[in-house]
Amino acid sequence: MIKKKITIKNSSGLHARPSAALVKTASKFTSDFFIHFYGYKVNGKSILGVMTLAAEHGAELELEFEGSDEKEAMKTITELIDNKFGLKDE
Amino acid sequence: MSEIESVDHKIISGIPGNSGIAIGNIVCINNKRRKVLPKSISVSEIDFHLNNFKDGRTALVAELSDMLEYLDAQSGSIIETQKQIVLDSEVEKRVESMIKDELLSSDFAVYKTFCDFIERLKESGSELFRQRIVDLENLRDRFIDVICDDEKSFSIKKGTILVTKELSPAELVTLHADGLSGLVMEKGGITSHAALIAQSLEIPCIVSAKNATSKAFNTKGILDGREGLLILEPEKEMLDSYKTKLKKLKKTQKRLLDNINEPSLTKSGTEFFLSANIEFESELNQLKKYNATNIGLLRTEGLLFSNKTEFDDQIRFYESVLSSTEGSVTFRLFDVGGDKLNAKIPEEANPFLGWRGIRMLLDEKDLLETQLKALLICAGKNKGRVKILIPMVSVEEEILQLKKIITKLQQDLSNSGHKIDNKVALGAMIEVPSAALNAEKLTEHLDFMSIGTNDLTQYTMAVDRGNEKICSLYQQQHPSLWKLIKITADASAKTNTEIAVCGELSGNVLGACGLIGLGIRNLSMISNAIPKVKEELISHNDSEFKELAESFLAASNTKQIKEKFEDWRVH
Numbered sequence: 001m002i003k004k005k006i007t008i009k010n011s012s013g014l015h016a017r018p019s020a021a022l023v024k025t026a027s028k029f030t031s032d033f034f035i036h037f038y039g040y041k042v043n044g045k046s047i048l049g050v051m052t053l054a055a056e057h058g059a060e061l062e063l064e065f066e067g068s069d070e071k072e073a074m075k076t077i078t079e080l081i082d083n084k085f086g087l088k089d090e
Numbered sequence: 091m092s093e094i095e096s097v098d099h100k101i102i103s104g105i106p107g108n109s110g111i112a113i114g115n116i117v118c119i120n121n122k123r124r125k126v127l128p129k130s131i132s133v134s135e136i137d138f139h140l141n142n143f144k145d146g147r148t149a150l151v152a153e154l155s156d157m158l159e160y161l162d163a164q165s166g167s168i169i170e171t172q173k174q175i176v177l178d179s180e181v182e183k184r185v186e187s188m189i190k191d192e193l194l195s196s197d198f199a200v201y202k203t204f205c206d207f208i209e210r211l212k213e214s215g216s217e218l219f220r221q222r223i224v225d226l227e228n229l230r231d232r233f234i235d236v237i238c239d240d241e242k243s244f245s246i247k248k249g250t251i252l253v254t255k256e257l258s259p260a261e262l263v264t265l266h267a268d269g270l271s272g273l274v275m276e277k278g279g280i281t282s283h284a285a286l287i288a289q290s291l292e293i294p295c296i297v298s299a300k301n302a303t304s305k306a307f308n309t310k311g312i313l314d315g316r317e318g319l320l321i322l323e324p325e326k327e328m329l330d331s332y333k334t335k336l337k338k339l340k341k342t343q344k345r346l347l348d349n350i351n352e353p354s355l356t357k358s359g360t361e362f363f364l365s366a367n368i369e370f371e372s373e374l375n376q377l378k379k380y381n382a383t384n385i386g387l388l389r390t391e392g393l394l395f396s397n398k399t400e401f402d403d404q405i406r407f408y409e410s411v412l413s414s415t416e417g418s419v420t421f422r423l424f425d426v427g428g429d430k431l432n433a434k435i436p437e438e439a440n441p442f443l444g445w446r447g448i449r450m451l452l453d454e455k456d457l458l459e460t461q462l463k464a465l466l467i468c469a470g471k472n473k474g475r476v477k478i479l480i481p482m483v484s485v486e487e488e489i490l491q492l493k494k495i496i497t498k499l500q501q502d503l504s505n506s507g508h509k510i511d512n513k514v515a516l517g518a519m520i521e522v523p524s525a526a527l528n529a530e531k532l533t534e535h536l537d538f539m540s541i542g543t544n545d546l547t548q549y550t551m552a553v554d555r556g557n558e559k560i561c562s563l564y565q566q567q568h569p570s571l572w573k574l575i576k577i578t579a580d581a582s583a584k585t586n587t588e589i590a591v592c593g594e595l596s597g598n599v600l601g602a603c604g605l606i607g608l609g610i611r612n613l614s615m616i617s618n619a620i621p622k623v624k625e626e627l628i629s630h631n632d633s634e635f636k637e638l639a640e641s642f643l644a645a646s647n648t649k650q651i652k653e654k655f656e657d658w659r660v661h
Contacts, residue, residue: 016222020171046180047171048207051222054214 001066005075010084013056016047018085023047025080029065033077044077102253102306104274106300106318107285111336113274113313113329114249116322118306126234128202129195129418139189146196146237150176153236155396172229180485199236204230222491225583244556246270248589251313253320255300255305257284265373266291272313272321276302290373292618296320348623349628350381357631362606364624365417366617367592371407374414376617383417386614387479387540387592390461392427399457404464412468420540420590420614421465422519423458424450425481442554447482447519452491462499470509477515484522489535492659502522517588521545526574536587540614541578543593543601547571565648566595572604572651579608590614599626600655608641626659 008014014022026033026044033055034042037060044047044063055061065073080086131139148305154173171547175181181203188199208226211219212514246252248269256277257265262284265273273288275294288295296302296317302320312321312332321328345561354362364378365386377385398407411419422429427438438444451458462478480492493516504510516535520526521542529539546554547566555564565571575591582589590612595601597615602623605613615623 013219015219016165016171016225020174023174040409043180046178047174047436048178051219052210052214054205054211054216054219056219057271 001064002070002074004063006061006063006077006078006081008055008057008061009059009082010061010087011057013059014050014053016051017087019047019050020086021085022050022077022080025076026073029067029069029073029076031065031070031073033073034066035063036062065086091406092150100319100322100324102296102299102322103276104302104320106315107273107275107295107297108289108293109316110272110292110294110338110370111312111314111316111332112251113332113336114251114271115247115318116253116306116309116311118253118303118308119255120303126198126201128198131189131193131195133193136193139199140186142187142196142237143200146200146233147176150236152185165614172225173377175226175229176233177396191508197234198231200237201230204233211466220526225498233257239449251311251320255303262287262291262293266293273314274299274302275305276587290616290618298455329510343603345619346381347624348516348518349625350621351575352624352628354624356606356627356635357629358633360611360632362483362611362613362627362656364620364627365590365614365625366598366619366620367614370409371410372556373617374411377415380617380620382617382620383415384409384614385415385417386590388421389420390421390424394424394426399460400532401460401464404461405467408464408468412472412475418477420477420479420517420592422481423448425462425519426450442548445540448488448492449484450617452488459495459499462496463503466496466499466503466510466514467508469511470503471516473511474513476511477517479537480516480518482521482545483532484524486532486535489516489518489532493535516656519545520578521573521593522550523550526578529578530585531582532543533585533587538588538590539578539582541575541589541591541593541594542574543571543591545576550574566593566598567600567642568648569642569645569649569651571595572639572645575605575610576608576639576643579610583609588612597623599623600652602627603630603635603655603658604639607637607642 004070010018022066023045035042035044036056037053040053042053045048063074063077067073151173154169154176163237184203185196185199188194188202189196194202204226208223208230211223211226246265249271251272251274252265252270253274254276257273262273270293273284273293274301275284275295275296275297285295294313296313296315299320306320306322309323312324312329314321314332316453324332329371330527347382354364356362363384364382365384366380366382367387367389368374368385369389369392393404393407398404408421423445427441427444427450449500465476465478480489483489497515500510500512515537515540517540518525518532518556519530519542520539523546525532526546533539543566547564547568550570551563551565551568553560553563555561579589581587581660589610591605591610592614596613597619599622602613605624606627614624638655638658641658642651645651645654
């Protein structure tokens with residue numbers, strides 16, 4: 001199992017479409033993926049789970065991966081968040 | 091309008107969405123927030139409820155996918171997200187566990203699962219996220235509606251006037267088939283998808299009718315689409331006056347429809363051809379009604395939006411269109427911007443000046459060749475009836491490159507034993523000023539040209555019609571447009587190349603008269619515009635049309651053109 005702390009950079013936070021992008025990407029990997037935030041732990045492959053974190057701009061999340069492709073998953077997801085989900089900032 | 095409203099609560103007013111009168115029984119759906127009560131089930135019912143959940147989910151995803159056909163990319167991505175939520179693995183896990191372990195019914199399990207997530211969002215206290223709650227509640231209620239399919243909350247009989255908060259395009263199409271006669275919606279503007287579809291299906295419609303669902307009740311009523319009024323329980327005099335109006339309206343429509351069977355000749359005996367613009371299969375039955383033998387513009391983008399770009403899907407759609415008429419069909423190649431593709435492309439600063447139409451197709455060879463191959467095979471089976479139209483041509487090279495690809499594909503098809511049509515007609519959309527100005531040269535490589543006045547207006551006036559601040563500049567009838575059309579029409583006459591117009595201008599009476607005056611005889615339009623255009627075109631002689639067109643070319647602004655037309659029409 002590997003963990004990593006990361007900050008949400010896009011201005012609107014993890015609202016519907018960024019959540020959708022995150023879940024879509026995470027679902028490509030076989031590793032389990034959880035997000036820890038404010039004492040909550042949600043399944044990172046569940047869009048409703050991710051959305052209900054209500055993580056806004058500047059929120060610090062802890063990502064947790066466990067499985068055979070955990071390193072690759074962590075790298076890809078980190079890039080996605082750092083690139084503001086490839087969406088234009090709204 | 092607000093005055094009437096305050097003195098008489100039996101009148102509901104809104105914005106006219108589509109003109110016309112409907113008299114009938116009102117059905118009001120006040121889709122209130124659902125409350126679903128916990129229902130216990132027995133162990134033997136578990137499988138039934140698990141299947142019920144899964145079937146409902148499949149149906150809801152299918153419904154959302156169907157909606158994509160009617161939406162642009164922005165709204166489409168919202169629907170895609172909704173699909174993802176419906177298919178969420180956590181939702182599945184929780185619902186199934188509630189059914190299996192807690193022995194709760196499927197509708198309540200779905201309700202409770204969504205409510206739990208909604209509660210969490212509410213607790214978060216984040217304003218931005220609170221706005222999402224309404225979306226989730228709507229989705230939850232729709233999900234439960236679908237699961238409880240057998241308890242449909244409303245049914246409509248032929249002639250019903252429906253009052254509702256909002257309606258999806260897919261629902262409207264279904265209701266139309268059931269005989270809906272009028273529609274009142276609380277939400278939506280005149281360009282909302284439901285309103286546009288109401289116009290195309292000729293359903294009288296009112297939009298933005300505030301609080302309509304709380305004011306209306308199930309009774310007899312009159313919908314006046316032109317004034318944007320719904321009258322509940324009308325007095326006898328009012329009803330009689332509307333019955334007379336409706337009769338008159340029907341008479342006019344009948345007269346216009348009778349004209350439909352008259353020969354399409356101007357008073358001087360010059361023949362003209364009115365054909366239909368078509369996008370969806372559901373519009374095909376309108377062809378016979380309006381006596382349109384040719385489809386002057388078949389939009390194929392619907393295939394892209396509904397992910398039906400596989401070769402077999404395309405063949406099926408094209409064959410269905412070809413079998414609906416005996417005339418020719420002008421198939422416009424996928425006319426979209428790169429943002430509509432799944433390909434990851436960087437966002438463009440100016441998408442309408444960007445990678446779209448033929449510019450995009452020439453780079454996306456697989457997409458282009460699959461479509462061309464499907465069209466060429468259909469052309470081989472329906473000789474002389476398939477015409478191919480290239481969108482957004484700006485320079486000659488684009489036509490030449492496309493021709494090369496077509497020649498090669500024809501060769502391949504012929505070698506592999508397919509019938510081909512060696513003379514399949516190739517045309518270019520004239521919708522970029524450079525193409526209009528250079529039309530004479532372009533005709534060397536073309537069998538026909540089709541002027542797309544909507545985009546030509548946008549590119550000539552440098553105006554985005556969707557931008558509220560400047561949309562008054564979007565003037566399809568501006569003298570500059572008439573000048574560009576004249577250049578194109580002259581090029582067509584000089585080189586003996588067929589020419590058509592397929593934009594909104596041709597479905598407009600003023601526009602159609604001016605175009606005929608410039609010598610353009612092929613006009614393609616939304617099919618329900620055919621009667622009124624035909625009525626005008628058979629009522630004047632050629633020299634009158636010519637004189638009108640000359641006055642348009644000499645005008646300094648759009649206002650003068652409109653005045654000239656009104657003058658001309660009465661004299």
